[in-house]
Amino acid sequence: MNLTKCENDHIYDGDKFRSCPHCSNIVVEPILAAVFGEEQGEIDTNIPEERQQEHYERIGRRKTMGMLICIQGQMKGAGFLLKMGENVIGRASNMDVALVNEITISRKQHTTIWCEEESGKFFLDGVDGKAEVLCNGTVVKDRCALHDRDRITIGDCQLVFVEAGDVW
Numbered sequence: 001m002n003l004t005k006c007e008n009d010h011i012y013d014g015d016k017f018r019s020c021p022h023c024s025n026i027v028v029e030p031i032l033a034a035v036f037g038e039e040q041g042e043i044d045t046n047i048p049e050e051r052q053q054e055h056y057e058r059i060g061r062r063k064t065m066g067m068l069i070c071i072q073g074q075m076k077g078a079g080f081l082l083k084m085g086e087n088v089i090g091r092a093s094n095m096d097v098a099l100v101n102e103i104t105i106s107r108k109q110h111t112t113i114w115c116e117e118e119s120g121k122f123f124l125d126g127v128d129g130k131a132e133v134l135c136n137g138t139v140v141k142d143r144c145a146l147h148d149r150d151r152i153t154i155g156d157c158q159l160v161f162v163e164a165g166d167v168w
Contacts, residue, residue, distance in 0.1 A: 065115045066122060066163045073157035074101035080159075082122070087113040089154065104155025106131060111154060113146065113161075122146035122163065131155065 005011050006020035062083035070078045080097040089097040091107045099105050111133045112125040126133055126140035133140045134153040146152075148163040 064164065065120060066161060068097060068113075068152070068159040068161055070099070071151075071158050071160050073099075073155075074103075075099055075157065082113055082115060082161075084115050084117055087115070089113065099154070099157055102155055102157045105157060111140075114143075122161065124152060 002014035003011055004014035004020075006023055008020070008023055010020050010022040012020050012022065062085055064081045065084055066082040068080045068082060070076050070080075083096065087096040088109050089095060089099065089105075089112065090110045091099055091102060091105045093100055095109070097113075110131065111127055114123045114125070115121070116123070122145070123143050124133065124135055124140055124146050125143050131154075135144050135146070136151055137153075138144075146161050146163075148161065148165070150161045152159045152161060
């Protein structure tokens with residue numbers, strides 16, 4: 001045991017701690033200038049208009065093209081919007097279609113629904129041997145076209161696909 005005394009007269013074991021553990025637990029008083037933002041007045045927060053437009057276009061909104069409605073499972077009655085491009089389906093909350101209460105669905109990407117930009121047609125991807133995805137009772141192995149009112153079964157969850165068409 002290497003008893004060490006810090007500058008504040010605390011005694012601690014120098015073999016266990018590099019610095020005084022008592023001093024590190026002392027509550028530090030906040031610097032009021034930092035709390036009230038007085039030191040931030042010199043920071044330039046202006047974003048040039050060209051960069052704002054660039055940023056909006058990059059993260060921009062994807063057009064809603066369809067919808068999934070859960071008709072069977074833990075999330076019965078829930079609806080999910082399908083956007084242009086890729087729509088990832090899974091149980092994690094960061095999925096495009098987040099079926100968070102469906103324990104029979106993979107947390108990560110379980111399957112994907114694609115909406116082609118040019119044609120506006122939808123396609124359902126199969127999963128490579130992970131778990132079955134069915135469209136109208138048929139196992140999807142690669143990719144299949146989706147049509148209005150098709151039923152998609154993933155685990156114990158059943159979803160109805162609703163195509164926007166001219167509605168939206």
